[in-house]
Amino acid sequence: MKDLPTSTPFNVPEGFFDEQRQSIQQRMEAEPQAVSKFYELNRAQWFRVAAFWVGLIGVVLGVQQWNAADPCQTYSCLLEQHEHSLTIPDDILEEWLDDGTLFDDILLDEV
Amino acid sequence: MRPNPVKLLSGTAVQVARDENMLNKVIQDHDTFEQPDWLAGMTSSDQQIRSQAFEGFMNAWQKPIYFYMRKLLVNHHDADDASQEVMIQVFQSIHTFQKKSTFSTWLMTIAYRKAMDAMRKRKTHAWVSLERSHQAALSHLNEDALFDADDAESRLHAAIATLPPRQRQVFVLRYFDELSFRKIAAITSKTEGALKASFHHASKKVRALLVLPF
Numbered sequence: 001m002k003d004l005p006t007s008t009p010f011n012v013p014e015g016f017f018d019e020q021r022q023s024i025q026q027r028m029e030a031e032p033q034a035v036s037k038f039y040e041l042n043r044a045q046w047f048r049v050a051a052f053w054v055g056l057i058g059v060v061l062g063v064q065q066w067n068a069a070d071p072c073q074t075y076s077c078l079l080e081q082h083e084h085s086l087t088i089p090d091d092i093l094e095e096w097l098d099d100g101t102l103f104d105d106i107l108l109d110e111v
Numbered sequence: 112m113r114p115n116p117v118k119l120l121s122g123t124a125v126q127v128a129r130d131e132n133m134l135n136k137v138i139q140d141h142d143t144f145e146q147p148d149w150l151a152g153m154t155s156s157d158q159q160i161r162s163q164a165f166e167g168f169m170n171a172w173q174k175p176i177y178f179y180m181r182k183l184l185v186n187h188h189d190a191d192d193a194s195q196e197v198m199i200q201v202f203q204s205i206h207t208f209q210k211k212s213t214f215s216t217w218l219m220t221i222a223y224r225k226a227m228d229a230m231r232k233r234k235t236h237a238w239v240s241l242e243r244s245h246q247a248a249l250s251h252l253n254e255d256a257l258f259d260a261d262d263a264e265s266r267l268h269a270a271i272a273t274l275p276p277r278q279r280q281v282f283v284l285r286y287f288d289e290l291s292f293r294k295i296a297a298i299t300s301k302t303e304g305a306l307k308a309s310f311h312h313a314s315k316k317v318r319a320l321l322v323l324p325f
Contacts (some may be wrong), residue, residue: 003177008287009260010181010190020177020191028165029201059239079166 134175136286138215146214147171153205165202173198176222182283183226185248185272187257193229197222214295219298223280230276241273245320257264263321270320278313285310318324 072078135271149167152160161184176197181190200221208217246270252258260268271279280299284290285306299306 008178008182008259009264010178010187011247011259012187017173017177020195021173024163024169024195027195027199028202031203088304
């Protein structure tokens, strides 16, 4: 027996630590360092990833803005653009139109 | 400070740690000096520098990691497998080491997790009594050609082998490796209070098993 540890009652076979070292070296050559995972990036790589996403979002927003319709100057223009998104049922609208308070006291006062 | 073995073992004649503890010594060395010299070389693109770093790492840590695993897993082959896993993981993940902690803490965290995995794989059945588990572990140790201890020491290691994984880790790190609860907390990500409780329960079980008649 060689390589007998003095601090524990556990012994190892002769030459064990040399063999283990060789075995680890061989395994490391066979299994090279794992490809960096996303969460394992260093600071510079994090900046690059962040810059890429900021740039991408900027481009998407820019294209959306460029394609967007000109801002409306009139209520009829707004109605045309948003007609399909109006979801107020007709009966509610009629109720509002019948509401004397709304038309007489508020709207007409403003005119 | 290390608990008094005589007190822990309730008067059983045994000299537990025969010599200096390797793991504790290496950890203290690495805590004293900022980072080991070879650490930077582990990520070098130069093959020769990487080989030197490998040698430096292995010279410092190979035996401490193996004996840490051996104390936990008892069986030589299990300790060999687990310690190889730790060392390979260190080299494969070294680029993720952020230097927010000391290298020794980072390494011991890996070793702790690998040991937990290995112990859980070999988990003993809960319905087997502590005494029977202890007897089985004792028989196993006595048949192990790579285990050389007197009766009292055999009984101590057999008792440790019956502890649940977490208690076993805390007991080994505290009792044999003499690490502070603060250091163990950094390694295990547990609170010092929880670790003290684990150590207390582990010591109680070990003490109870050591006073049982042969």
